[in-house]
Amino acid sequence: MRYSCLAFSILAFIVFTACGKDKGTALDPEALKKNKLLNTSHQTYSLQDFYQYDSRLAALTDSIFNTLTDQERVSQMIISSIGDLGHSLGEAKALVKNKKVGGFVILNDTKENHKKAIEALNLTAKENHVPGLLFSADAEPSLLNSRIKGTQILINTNEIETVSESDSIAKLICKELKELGVHQNYAPVLDVGSNNSAIKNRSFGSDPDQVIALSQAFIKSTQEENIAATVKHFPGHGLVVGDTHFDLVSIDGDLQELNNYKPMIDFGVISVMVGHLSITNNPKYDTYGVPASCSRKIVTGLLKNELNFKGIIISDGMKMKALEQIPNATLEVSKAGCDIILIPEDEDETLALILNEMKTDTAYRNQVYESVKKLIRLKICLGIM
Known part of the structure; x- marks a missing residue:
């Protein structure tokens, strides 16, 4: 299914340009039209276009990027949370109004309440001329009913045995998500095995062969519905002992689950979530006590460069205990190469840390800009912008 690319109307560009800018470039709407930077031809985009070369999509991405201040740019990288385990609706509205987040993950509430919250936040964004919000969910088959109460009862992921079943269940999940207005699913889980306490x-x-086949079926069905799929928890959480929700745990030795990821990347998965696991006793990939999510060696060196992943890289939730001993962890996951900082403890602090670092580190500033442009491109392909 293809979604209309709303992008920004000429009016929206005028409004953004009129606002005070700290790094954004003021754009003349008439000049934009002459240079074909506005989507005046009503060109439509979908996730099928995300990895494709398209000069008009690239120009549209740049034109939107150039209307934003640095705070508005960095805020695109921050995905906060709403629901019983997240912010209240009032708190979330304030974050949107003050342009401090790019979207929200919905956590543990009823389907009706989630739908009302998403509608209210979208309205707040519109009223305050905020770029479109990205809504996501942990809608794995095993977690759907706890994250979104009142949804269809499904079998657990480990009970899915065939490609056909994976395809059908992914479609059922997408139906539920689209009714709510959710654009991204943090699924499927690519971890191998079911003995780990977190998995x-x-x-x-x-x-592994079954995990790959069923994951690809899930991804295909999800992204055909124009919902971004996410594989997790890179580089593998299935064979470790312990749970990163409660402590820093380690992959000891070889990255046995790493081979699951290249087929997903080649298959076109939109996003990868990086886990808060350290790596020990591995001469090439040892992180020396630092979680993989905070390691540039793992996020940029391995995932981006060696595996050639060009999509959206998401940190696992930033409130997990595995990060307790990491100073300025939100900045560190960004410096490592993550595009989305998921559920930071403090959105204001995260913005300040990143913006301050950008002032003195040109290479990092350019890296942030590339992350933001990827996120704008994703939102265009999802029909949010």
Whole structure:
């Protein structure tokens, strides 16, 4: 299904240009039209276009980027949370109004409440001339009913046995998400095995070939519905002992689950979530006590460069105990190469840390800009902008 690319209307560009800018470039709407930077031809885009070369899509991305201040740019990287385990609706509205977030993940509430909250936040964004919000969910088969109460009851992920079942369940999940207005699913889980305390029934099983096949079916069905799929938890959480929600745990030795990721990248998955796991006893990839999510060696060196992943890189939730001993962890995951900082403890602090670092580190500033442009491109392809 293809979605209309709303982008910004000429009016929206005028409004953004009229606002005070700290780094944004003031754009003349008439000049934009002459240079074909506005989507005046009603060109439509979908996730099928995200990885494709398209000069008009690139120009549209740049034109939107250039209307934003540095704070508005960095805020695109911050995905906060709403629901019983997240911000209240009032707090979330304030974050949107003050342009401090790019979207929200919905956590543990009823379908009706989530729908009302998403509608209210979209209205707040519109009223305050905020770029379109990205809404996401942990809508794995095993977690759907706890994250969004009142949705269809599904079997657990480890009970899915065939490609056909994975395809059908992904479509059912997409139907639920589209009714709410959710654009991105933090699924499927690519971890191997179900003995780990954090993964349990969330994995497709202990056979890597089966995990790959069922994950690809899930991704295909999800992204055909124009919802971005996400594989996790890079570089592998299934074979470790412990749970990063409660402590820093380590992959000891070889990255046995790494081979699951290249087929997903080649298959066109839009996003990868990086886990808060350290790597030990590995001469090439040892992180020396630092979580993979905070390691440039792992996020940029391995995922971006070696595996050639060009999509959206998401940190795992930033409130996990695995990060307790990491100073300025939100800045560190960004410096490592993550495009989305998921559920930071403090959005204001995160913005300040990143903006201050950008003032003195030109290479990092350019890296942030590339992350933001990827996120704008994603939002265009999702029909949010």
